[in-house]
Amino acid sequence: MTNLYGCDVEALRGFLARYDLPAFHASQIYAWLYARRRFDPADWSDLPASLRERLQCDAVFDPGKIVARTTATDGTIKYGISPDGGGTIEAVYMHYDDRVTLCVSSQVGCALDCDFCLTGKMGFVRHLSPGEILGQVAQIQNDRGLGERPFNLVFMGMGEPLHNYDAVLAAFRVLVDPRGFGLSRKRITVSTSGLVPAIEQLAAEPRRPRLAVSLNATTDETRERIMPINRKYPLARLLEACREYTTTTGERITFEYVLLDGVNVADDDLERLAEMTRSLAVKVNLIPFNPVPDRLPYRPPSRQRVLQIRDELLRRDVPASIRWSRGTEARAACGQLATEATR
Ligand code: SF4
Incomplete structure (x- = not known):
């Protein structure tokens, strides 16, 4: 049976019409799936009993199942979720004093x-469907009892979201739909390693999430070494795409910069980073690397150096902040998501 979780109103209408069922019920079903997050037609009290029975027989509404929870001492929870299409993906719940942020996956593995990045070491397994992306959000919302409470959502889990462009944008449209999840688009951020054509495509969308670019180096030589995508889209081309993006959309981009000791944190790097950002509407998010001993040959610079880097950038008028790791011991931090089976 087809899994209808992830369908928009149009697709639900099409399904109902195909089965000779009254299509005007599509928007009620849509509200149950995404605004109320109840997945069993038996609970959909505003639908006729006969329709609920038909839906139970003829369709599946499966957002995926939570199969594991690992809680770190800072309250960060890493979820293992088994999506309808198979495999296991990971998503993270982070609770701060004033806000909640969910981090979701867009692919199983990454190409x-x-x-x-540990996910990168898994290799690419498959793209997630819109329903498998939305299912992570809905299941964590329900599990944490978030109710109607707004939250931030970042596509920084497993996978390169812009490599799975259509599914991520389809999920985004349901997330920002007031009849769906009802999130403000400004609360949603997609992070890319620098897929230039997709950045250009995103700039042309009528509605789009915020954009973060994982920069991580200031020379092509270093970036190619740590991010092979740079061979296809070198820094000059990426920066040009970023410039176009900020001009076309009027929106600021965030440059993510993972701090790797001995690789990208020398004074020359800061000089170049400041130069790159000078004429761009960007802010820089510094992320001290989360070490994965025995798996990845990198370590973060000292805490003192991290603070110094931030201060140096601020002194050069670059808006810079530090994102200290959360959930490190649950392996829920950036670059640490990879399913146990693959490890
Ligand atoms: S950092 Fe992002 S794009 Fe790079 S391998 Fe990891 S998941 Fe993929």
């Missing part, structure tokens, strides 16, 4: 093979 881009960044050298500092």
Whole structure:
């Protein structure tokens, strides 16, 4: 049976019409799936009993199942989720004093093979469907009892979201739909390793999430070493695409910069980073690397150096902040998501 979780109103209408069922019920079903997050037609009290019975027989509404929870001492929870299409993906719940942030996956594994990233070491397994992306959000919302509470959502889990462009944008449209999840688009950020054509495509969308670019190096030589995608889209081309993006959309980009000791944190790097950002509407997010002993040959610079880097950038008028790791011991931190089976 087809899994209808992830369908928009149009697709639900099409399904109902195909089965000779009244299509105007599509928007009620849509509200149950995404605004109320109840997945069993038996609970859909505003639908006629006969329709609920038909739906139970003829369709599946499966957002995937939570199969594991690992809680770190800072309250960060890493979820293992088994999506309808198979495999296991990971998503993370982070709770701060004033906000909640969910980090979701867009693919099982990743094709881009960044050298500092555990997901990259898994290789690419498959793209997730819109329903498998939305299912992570819905299941964590329900599990944490978030109710109607707004939260931030980042596509920084497993996978390169812009490599799975259509599914991520389809999920985004349901997330920002007031009849769906009802999130403000400004709360949603997609992070890319620098897929230039997809950045250009995103700039042309009528509605789009915020964009973060995982920069991580200031020379092609270093970037190619740690991010093979740079061979296809070198820094000059990426920066040009970023410039176009900020001009076309009027929106600021975030440059993510994972700090790798001995690789990208020399004074020359800071000089070049400041130069790159000078005429761009960007802010820089510094991310001290989360070490994965025995698996990845990198370590973060000292805490003192991290603070110094931030201060140096601020002194050069670059808006810079530090994203200290959360959930490190649950392996829920950036670059640490890879399913146990693959490890
Ligand atoms: S950092 Fe992102 S793009 Fe690079 S391998 Fe990891 S998941 Fe893929």
